[in-house]
Amino acid sequence: xxxxxxxxxxxxxxxxxxxTFRCDPISEHNRLYWYRxxxxxxxxxxxxxxxxxxxxxxRLLSDRFSAERxxxxxxxxxxxxxxxxxxxxxxxxSSPGQGGVMGNQPQHFGDGTxxxxx
Amino acid sequence: xxxxxxxxxxxxxxxxxxxxxDCVYETRDTTYYLFWYKQPPSGELVFLIRRNSFxxxxxxxxxxxxxxxxxxxxxxxxxxxxxxxxSAVYFCALSAxxxxxxxxxxxxxxxxxLSVIP
Numbered sequence: 001x002x003x004x005x006x007x008x009x010x011x012x013x014x015x016x017x018x019x020t021f022r023c024d025p026i027s028e029h030n031r032l033y034w035y036r037x038x039x040x041x042x043x044x045x046x047x048x049x050x051x052x053x054x055x056x057x058x059r060l061l062s063d064r065f066s067a068e069r070x071x072x073x074x075x076x077x078x079x080x081x082x083x084x085x086x087x088x089x090x091x092x093x094s095s096p097g098q099g100g101v102m103g104n105q106p107q108h109f110g111d112g113t114x115x116x117x118x
Numbered sequence: 119x120x121x122x123x124x125x126x127x128x129x130x131x132x133x134x135x136x137x138x139x140d141c142v143y144e145t146r147d148t149t150y151y152l153f154w155y156k157q158p159p160s161g162e163l164v165f166l167i168r169r170n171s172f173x174x175x176x177x178x179x180x181x182x183x184x185x186x187x188x189x190x191x192x193x194x195x196x197x198x199x200x201x202x203x204x205s206a207v208y209f210c211a212l213s214a215x216x217x218x219x220x221x222x223x224x225x226x227x228x229x230x231x232l233s234v235i236p
Contacts, residue, residue, distance in 0.1 A: 033223065042122075042209050042226030043163070056221040091163065095222075106153065107224060109163035 002026070004110035006092050012116045013082060020078045021113045025094030032075050033107060034067060035091040036060065043091055049075060079115075087117045120145045120212050124227035131200050132235050139195045139230045141210030147171075150214040152186065152193045153224065158206040169193065200234045207231045 005024040013019050025032050030051050035043035046065070048056040051072035061067075064083075069075040079086055093107035121144040131137045143152065154166040167177065169186050177184045181198045197204055211224040 031222075033221070035224075040228070042211070042228050043224070045221075045223040045225070048221035048223060050221075056223065058223075089161070093163075097222075106165045106168050107222075108165060109155075111160070111162045114161075 004092055004094055004108055006090075006110035006113050008113055009111060010114045010116070012118065014118050015084060016081055018078065018080045019082060019115065020076055021090055021092075021115075023075045023077070023092030023094075023110060024073075025075070025092070026108060029094035029096050029108075030072065031095045031097055031105075031107075032069055033093040033095075034075070034077050035093065037089040037091055037112070038087075046077075046090075082115075082117050084117050087115055089114050120147075120150075120214065120225040122210050122212050122225055122227035124210055124230050126230045127228070128231045128233070130233045130235060133202060134199050136196060136198050137200055137232065139197075139208050139210075139232070141193045141195065141227060143191050143193065143210070143212045145212060145214055147214035150212060151222070153211040153213070154184070154193075154195050155209045155211060155226075156206045157209060157229070163209070166195075197232075200232075202234050202236050205232060205234045 007022045032049040034046040037043040045058050046061050047067050049069040064080045067077045089112045091112045093109045095105045095107045097105045123142045150171045152169045156164045174186050183196045185194045207229040209226050209229045211226045213222045213224050
């Protein structure tokens with residue numbers, strides 16, 4: 001079990017640029033989540049994948065955000081035309097489970113990607 | 119809608135003191151799951167415990183114990199004989215299988231920052 005891996009750890013970019021983050025979940029986990037955490041707050045849900053299907057998106061996920069999980073393995077989160085308000089820690093989490101009441105297993109988090117917008 | 123409230127923003131204790139972190143939750147679901155996560159200064163969220171709504175037994179794991187009371191919608195966390203290594207931000211979180219598209223997304227509180235002073 002190598003844990004959830006996120007890359008890069010830190011990203012500094014100018015306002016208006018596009019950025020892409022990568023998440024490699026624990027290999028046998030079919031459920032993958034993206035969260036955003038700002039200073040002094042708890043993480044907030046952004047989107048959820050079961051295998052390669054993106055099944056849920058938060059209203060926080062504006063049109064400038066897009067996420068993919070091709071082949072149900074790693075995932076990418078892209079932010080286009082970044083804004084100051086996008087500065088945050090972006091966390092990826094994964095868990096096993098096929099759904100249903102018994103499908104809720106603890107989510108395991110990566111170290112996150114800290115995004116700073118200049 | 120789900121809500122988790124951690125009223126204590128910051129707590130400081132002297133090493134070896136006991137400390138209790140409070141968590142109050144709101145949900146309309148009858149089946150739900152409660153979690154505690156630890157976020158040390160390094161940033162990674164570390165899973166501590168999961169409880170489901172139909173199991174109100176308290177749990178003890180070493181110096182950690184959890185008190186789940188459905189009647190007051192609370193899930194409090196006690197650290198006995200605190201140590202400097204316990205210094206971190208602790209998050210309480212809630213998920214429910216029938217919210218959203220079955221994602222079991224976590225709704226987090228704002229966290230309690232615990233500082234253990236040697």
